[in-house]
Amino acid sequence: MSGAEEGALPFADDPALDALAAEAAAAQQPPAAGQAQQQTAADNREAAMLAVAVGLSLISKGVEKVKGVKVVFGQETLAEGADAVAPLLAKHNGKMPPWVMQYREELGAAVFAGKIAFQVWLAIKEAESGAAAPAAA
Structure with a gap:
């Protein structure tokens, strides 16, 4: 090993490794307050969309099974439901x-x-x- 310390890993002084280490360290830094809030709002909206979609599907299947009537909920209803549920998730930090x-x-x-x-x-x-x-x- 020329120029490297004895016992050092090969390519230990490679600039690409330094760049990867810097990238990993930056990824571990917590996001800025605005970013965290925005990400939480997006997560709450996504969770709300999922919860409402499951609920509407169960209602649709239940009505069809019980009354023999096929009920179809559109994307507008799904979005409206998510808008109603997302603030509830935000209020309790998604829990x-x-x-x-x-x-x-x-x-x-x-x-x-x-x-x-x-x-x-x-x-x-x-x-x-x-x-x-x-x-x-």
């Missing part, structure tokens, strides 16, 4: 409100009970209409 977290087990059990009640109601409605009752899931 669930503390009171929800305090009762998450109870809420989870209630959602499960609601799901079972809905499945039973569907089975009764289908049996009343003369259709074969679906097997319990």
Whole structure:
């Protein structure tokens, strides 16, 4: 190794490595306050779009299953819903409100009970209409 310290890695004095190290160090720096706020708003909007899309899809499928009516929600409804949900996410820094977290087990059990009640109601409605009752899931 000419000109390099003994035990040093080959190419340790390469300028490209210095540039990569500088880039990595810059990436670890926290973003400026304005950038962080803007990124959080964009993240909240994206999370809101996802949550609203899932909710609208479930509503659409539920109405179609129960009433036999196909409901289609457009992009305008999705955007309007995201605009309504994003501030809620921002208010709680993208997390669930503390009171929800305090009762998450109870809420989870209630959602499960609601799901079972809905499945039973569907089975009764289908049996009343003369259709074969679906097997319990």
